[in-house]
Amino acid sequence: MKLMSTAFDLDAFLPYRLSVASNLVSRLFARRYAEEFGLTIAEWRVIAVLGADGTATASAVRARTGMDKAKVSRAVAGLEARGLIRHVAHRGDRRLDPLALSAAGRRILDAIVPRARALETELFAALPPGTREAMETALRAIADRATVMGAGPGDGPD
Amino acid sequence: MKLMSTAFDLDAFLPYRLSVASNLVSRLFARRYAEEFGLTIAEWRVIAVLGADGTATASAVRARTGMDKAKVSRAVAGLEARGLIRHVAHRGDRRLDPLALSAAGRRILDAIVPRARALETELFAALPPGTREAMETALRAIADRATVMGAGPGDGPD
DNA sequence: GGAAGATGGTTTCAGATGAAACTAATGTCA
DNA sequence: TGACATTAGTTTCATCTGAAACCATCTTCC
Numbered sequence: 001m002k003l004m005s006t007a008f009d010l011d012a013f014l015p016y017r018l019s020v021a022s023n024l025v026s027r028l029f030a031r032r033y034a035e036e037f038g039l040t041i042a043e044w045r046v047i048a049v050l051g052a053d054g055t056a057t058a059s060a061v062r063a064r065t066g067m068d069k070a071k072v073s074r075a076v077a078g079l080e081a082r083g084l085i086r087h088v089a090h091r092g093d094r095r096l097d098p099l100a101l102s103a104a105g106r107r108i109l110d111a112i113v114p115r116a117r118a119l120e121t122e123l124f125a126a127l128p129p130g131t132r133e134a135m136e137t138a139l140r141a142i143a144d145r146a147t148v149m150g151a152g153p154g155d156g157p158d
Numbered sequence: 159m160k161l162m163s164t165a166f167d168l169d170a171f172l173p174y175r176l177s178v179a180s181n182l183v184s185r186l187f188a189r190r191y192a193e194e195f196g197l198t199i200a201e202w203r204v205i206a207v208l209g210a211d212g213t214a215t216a217s218a219v220r221a222r223t224g225m226d227k228a229k230v231s232r233a234v235a236g237l238e239a240r241g242l243i244r245h246v247a248h249r250g251d252r253r254l255d256p257l258a259l260s261a262a263g264r265r266i267l268d269a270i271v272p273r274a275r276a277l278e279t280e281l282f283a284a285l286p287p288g289t290r291e292a293m294e295t296a297l298r299a300i301a302d303r304a305t306v307m308g309a310g311p312g313d314g315p316d
Numbered sequence: 317g318g319a320a321g322a323t324g325g326t327t328t329c330a331g332a333t334g335a336a337a338c339t340a341a342t343g344t345c346a
Numbered sequence: 347t348g349a350c351a352t353t354a355g356t357t358t359c360a361t362c363t364g365a366a367a368c369c370a371t372c373t374t375c376c
Contacts, residue, residue, distance in 0.1 A: 008271045010206040010222070014278055014294060015183050019199075020224050021297040024304035025173050031308065040332095041177075046216035050169040058355060064168070066178050066336060073356055095341045095354045109291040113166045120172055123303055124189030132295050136172060137222065138289050145281055160328045217324060226364060231326055253371045322373070333362070343352070 005119060018142075028108055037112055042067060042075035044112065047084065047101065051109045055100045066143075084108060088151075096150065176300075188276060195270055196240075201227060201231035202270065205259065207244065209267045213246055213258045226300075242266060287288065 007018050010016055026041065033039045039047070049061050055066075058072045065072075076099065079085045084105035088098040101109060169172055177303075184199065191197045197205070206208065207219050214222075216230045237243045242263035248257040259267060282290050 002285075008209055008267070010203065012294060012316075013206075013274065014189050014282070014290060015274075016203070016298075017182045017201060017294055017297040017301075018176075019184050021178045021301040021304070023224070026177050026300050028304045028307055029173050036160045045168065049314060051166055052168060057250060059353085066181070069355065070334065070357085071332095073331090077356090079283070090237060092353090093342070097355070099239065101246075109166070116166075116171065117174075121226060122307065123300060124172070126303060127296060127299055131292075132172060134289075135296055136175055138285060138293055139172075139175040141285055142281060143179040144176075144181050146179070149186055149277075149280065162347090215324075216326095227325065228327085228364065229362095235326090251324090251372065255325075317376105319376090321375085322351080322371105324371080325369085328366085329365085330365095334356070335359090335361105337356105337357075337358075339354100341352100342360100344350080346347100346349095 005120075029079075029116075029119065032115070033112070036115065037108060039108075039112075040075065040078070042071050044080050046072065046075045046079060047105060047109050047112070050085065050099060050101045050105070051113075057096050057098050063100075063103050079105070184283075187274075189276065190273070191270070194273065195266060197231065197266075200229050200273075201236050202234045204230065204237060204257075205263060205270070208257060208259045208263070209271075213256050214309065215254050215256050217243075237263070240249050273283075279299065 031039050033041060033044050037044075045065050045067065046061055049056055049064055053060070053064075057068065058076060061072050061076075062069050067075075076085065079098075082104075084102055085099050086102045088100050090096045090098050104147070188199050191199060191202050193223070195202075203223050203225065204219055207214055207222050211218070211222075216227065216234060219234075220227050220230050225233075235242065240262075242260055244260045244263075245256050246258050248254045248256050
């Protein structure tokens with residue numbers, strides 16, 4: 001009589017399911033981005049932010065994506081090395097280093113976006129309609145909640 | 159006229175939202191497990207599997223959790239060092255190394271489960287009822303789909 | 317029986333990661 | 347003005363990670 005002292009079903013534990021799904025999806029996207037465009041996920045995120053906002057500093061990227069600043073810094077260095085971004089001198093506060101996409105960067109963005117959208121669609125194709133939207137709001141709420149509960153983006157006020 | 163050549167809203171991109179939420183949640187749980195029990199997430203997962211299945215080999219854990227075998231191996235080593243698991247000699251096939259929780263291991267499991275459940279509840283408290291269950295099935299489907307689409311658990315048939 | 321191959325697990329190695337230290341430029345306020 | 351605290355961003359360091367190499371033990375099949 002193997003006592004199941006505490007019946008606990010890992011499979012039904014949401015933080016676990018979340019992590020498993022997220023890791024698989026991340027891996028999938030990381031591979032595609034790397035194969036097709038030679039980009040890491042962090043780099044792609046920076047490009048996406050710059051594409052949306054036109055111009056952004058490293059901290060702005062950090063605030064929007066939740067990546068820690070070391071990661072952003074490295075991604076930016078990588079993009080710069082490949083000439084995909086340019087620096088927009090900020091007269092006034094010389095600590096700031098506003099970035100923008102270069103022409104080559106914009107071309108890459110234009111090439112990736114349709115691919116990313118296609119992958120996303122393919123991923124959710126099988127799910128009942130509305131699931132995507134529901135997940136989106138739920139995930140946003142969960143992220144907020146986790147932050148409140150102390151999952152500080154590892155970075156904190158220095 | 160700053161041309162938004164490709165309007166793309168990263169915030170609404172689900173793989174991104176998934177990753178952000180998952181990372182925050184993982185970080186939150188990792189901290190709690192570490193603080194309160196001195197366990198890594200990988201170790202906790204091994205414990206959970208052993209708790210549920212009674213006995214399991216490293217590959218069984220790998221199959222159930224999707225962790226790669228190196229990770230499982232390290233987690234097992236850690237647990238063993240702390241006397242939380244024991245080896246169940248398998249006469250027959252000496253490559254196999256079935257594991258089970260030791261008494262101390264079971265005590266830890268009994269202590270963690272309520273904490274894990276409480277954290278999970280706290281995390282989803284604010285969400286509309288039913289969300290948790292919906293997310294669970296959706297995440298499972300997404301994970302399956304990602305696997306099919308080529309997010310192989312990094313490990314493959316060696 | 318025994319070569320060739322599969323399988324379970326551990327270890328090595330190179331690259332990624334986050335936390336903390338550090339540099340540089342501003343702000344604050346006495 | 348000039349200490350002292352803040353903020354932006356980079357770099358260092360110790361750790362973690364996954365892929366591949368590796369070892370040991372079975373299986374297959376001639």
